[in-house]
Amino acid sequence: MKRFIALCASALCLVLPMEAQTLSLDSCRAMALRNNKQVGIARAKQQAAINVRKSARTKYLPHIDVAGGWMLSSRELSILNSEQKDKLSNLGTNAIGSVDVSHVSDLITSMVQKGVLSPAEAQQYGQLISGTTQHFAELGNSLGNEIKDAFRTDTRSIIVGSVVVNQPVFMGGAITAANRMADISEKMANTSIDASEQNVLYDIDQTYWLVVSLKQKQRLAESYLNLVKKLDDDVNKMIKEGVATRADGLKVDVKVNEAEMTKTQVDNGLSLARMLLCQLCGIQISDRVTLVDETRDDIAVASMNRYNKDMAMESRPELKLLNNAVELSEQTTNIARATMLPQVAITGGYMISNPNLFNGYEKKFGGMWNIGIMVRVPVLDWGDATYKVRASKIATNIARLTLDEAREKINLQVNQCDYRLKEANKKLATAQKNIQRAEENLRCANIGFKEGVMDATEVMAAQTAWLQAKTQKIDAQIDVCLGEAAMKKAIGMR
Numbered sequence: 001m002k003r004f005i006a007l008c009a010s011a012l013c014l015v016l017p018m019e020a021q022t023l024s025l026d027s028c029r030a031m032a033l034r035n036n037k038q039v040g041i042a043r044a045k046q047q048a049a050i051n052v053r054k055s056a057r058t059k060y061l062p063h064i065d066v067a068g069g070w071m072l073s074s075r076e077l078s079i080l081n082s083e084q085k086d087k088l089s090n091l092g093t094n095a096i097g098s099v100d101v102s103h104v105s106d107l108i109t110s111m112v113q114k115g116v117l118s119p120a121e122a123q124q125y126g127q128l129i130s131g132t133t134q135h136f137a138e139l140g141n142s143l144g145n146e147i148k149d150a151f152r153t154d155t156r157s158i159i160v161g162s163v164v165v166n167q168p169v170f171m172g173g174a175i176t177a178a179n180r181m182a183d184i185s186e187k188m189a190n191t192s193i194d195a196s197e198q199n200v201l202y203d204i205d206q207t208y209w210l211v212v213s214l215k216q217k218q219r220l221a222e223s224y225l226n227l228v229k230k231l232d233d234d235v236n237k238m239i240k241e242g243v244a245t246r247a248d249g250l251k252v253d254v255k256v257n258e259a260e261m262t263k264t265q266v267d268n269g270l271s272l273a274r275m276l277l278c279q280l281c282g283i284q285i286s287d288r289v290t291l292v293d294e295t296r297d298d299i300a301v302a303s304m305n306r307y308n309k310d311m312a313m314e315s316r317p318e319l320k321l322l323n324n325a326v327e328l329s330e331q332t333t334n335i336a337r338a339t340m341l342p343q344v345a346i347t348g349g350y351m352i353s354n355p356n357l358f359n360g361y362e363k364k365f366g367g368m369w370n371i372g373i374m375v376r377v378p379v380l381d382w383g384d385a386t387y388k389v390r391a392s393k394i395a396t397n398i399a400r401l402t403l404d405e406a407r408e409k410i411n412l413q414v415n416q417c418d419y420r421l422k423e424a425n426k427k428l429a430t431a432q433k434n435i436q437r438a439e440e441n442l443r444c445a446n447i448g449f450k451e452g453v454m455d456a457t458e459v460m461a462a463q464t465a466w467l468q469a470k471t472q473k474i475d476a477q478i479d480v481c482l483g484e485a486a487m488k489k490a491i492g493m494r
Contacts, residue, residue: 021283024292025208028281032204033197035282042189042196049182049189056182059168059175068161077155080148088144153361164349171345172338181331188324195317198489200280205485207277208291213478214270215294217471221263224467228255231463234449235456248456255460299477308491309414315492316410322403329399333392340385343376410490417490421483428476431469438462438469 023031033039080088087094168175232252238244275285283289293299313319348371356366378385445462448454488494 021287021289022292023281023289025205028204028208028277028291029201031281031283032200036196036200036280039193039196039200042193046186046189046193049186053179053182053186056175056179059178062165062167065164065166066162067164069159071158073156073158075156077153079151079153085148088148090141090144093141150360154355154363159354159365160352162349162351164347167346169344169346170341171343172341174335174338177331177334177338181328181335184324184328184331188321188328191317191320191324195321198317198492198494201494202485202489204277204280205488206482207273207280208293209478209481209485211270211273211277211291212293212299212481213474214266214273215291216299216474218263218266218270220467220470220474221259221266224463225256225259225263227463227466228252228259228460231449231456231459232256244456252456252460255463299474299481309418311493312410312414312491313407316490317492319403319406319410322399322406326396326399326403329392329396333389333396336385336388336392339381339388340378342378345374347372347374414487414490417483417487421480421487424476424479424483428473428480431473431476434469435473438466442466 232249232255235244235249235252239246239249274289278285278287278289348369350367350369352365352367354365355361355363358366358368442462442465445454445459449456449459
């Protein structure tokens with residue numbers, strides 16, 4: 001049973017139209033700021049600028065880099081050539097071979113002939129000398145092979161690693177200038193958010209008052225259509241009674257058709273304006289919305305006496321951005337000038353390798369610490385840095401001229417908005433007076449038509465004058481509201 005009730009409730013919600021949202025100007029503004037894509041992009045750029053500024057701060061701190069590698073080669077490096085290796089391998093043989101043993105043999109033979117040694121003893125001495133010579137040759141060859149192996153590098157497989165620490169001491173002011181540029185860029189990102197939000201609010205204000213204007217004109221079109229329809233009904237009755245002509249009826253029919261067409265155009269314009277407002281607010285264009293000011297019989301008009309025109313030079317985001325652009329250009333000049341100054345940095349680290357050379361060639365890991373100071377002094381660049389500094393200074397002057405021009409244009413824009421507001425207020429005062437006269441004229445025309453002293457043409461003229469007076473009043477009220485929105489944007493006020 002509960003499931004059935006829930007299904008019925010869901011079906012009823014689909015069938016019945018949803019209640020329209022009632023939005024005020026402030027709520028439309030809040031929704032637009034929350035959902036606008038350009039504002040979201042500006043906020044994302046702000047986050048990027050914050051991270052760039054944090055990155056610039058790290059340039060003051062020491063940076064540590066760790067590197068390592070392994071290399072396998074097909075051949076190893078050799079300090080000794082092939083001839084030297086062969087000589088070391090046969091060191092004993094070559095040494096014994098250079099000794100002349102024939103003198104020893106002759107001496108033993110002479111001693112045998114003199115009877116000092118017997119033949120048997122001479123044979124024993126000869127065997128002893130021969131064995132000793134062979135032993136010394138083998139010993140020399142073994143020693144030569146050890147020396148040869150000691151000179152072997154075995155560099156076919158090499159492993160290296162290092163840890164390097166760099167601490168900048170003086171970079172000619174480049175790091176300081178880069179940090180200031182990052183700070184300025186963050187300020188520009190914040191100002192860009194303000195500029196985007198002001199543009200969104202200005203668009204919302206214009207669209208909001210456009211919807212209110214069209215709603216007021218829709219009511220006016222309905223009232224005018226009812227007037228001409230009533231006149232058409234009265235004229236048709238008079239035609240039947242013979243007190244009016246068919247031509248009078250045709251004239252009134254034309255006015256009825258014109259009133260119906262005007263109402264259709266206003267209805268279509270109002271629907272499109274509502275869709276645009278929904279799109280700016282970030283809601284579905286098919287949603288039903290009702291504005292607070294469109295339900296009122298008269299549009300509330302605020303006074304502009306509370307606005308200070310001098311606020312523009314301090315509050316306009318465009319001027320802030322241009323001023324930041326001047327500061328950014330000045331820091332660019334400092335960075336260009338830093339290339340002309342000496343740069344000092346402290347470096348240190350630890351290096352390890354296998355094989356290592358700290359105790360001959362050893363097939364094991366060995367390393368060493370190191371620390372030093374690096375100094376870079378530019379000597380001759382053929383004026384490259386000087387030209388860059390001059391070009392950057394010229395760019396700074398251009399930015400200042402652009403800022404001055406923008407101030408003049410904004411001052412002119414504020415004065416234009418001020419004149420526009422004054423003109424709109426005068427038009428509104430005139431329109432209110434005209435409405436009183438038009439209503440009195442229409443009342444007299446209706447009485448005269450009923451009394452038979454005025455024809456339908458004069459009544460239609462009075463109705464047209466009444467419609468124009470009402471339309472002028474609505475336009476004047478909306479002009480005041482739009483002028484107020486333009487003045488807010490001109491002085492940088494939300």
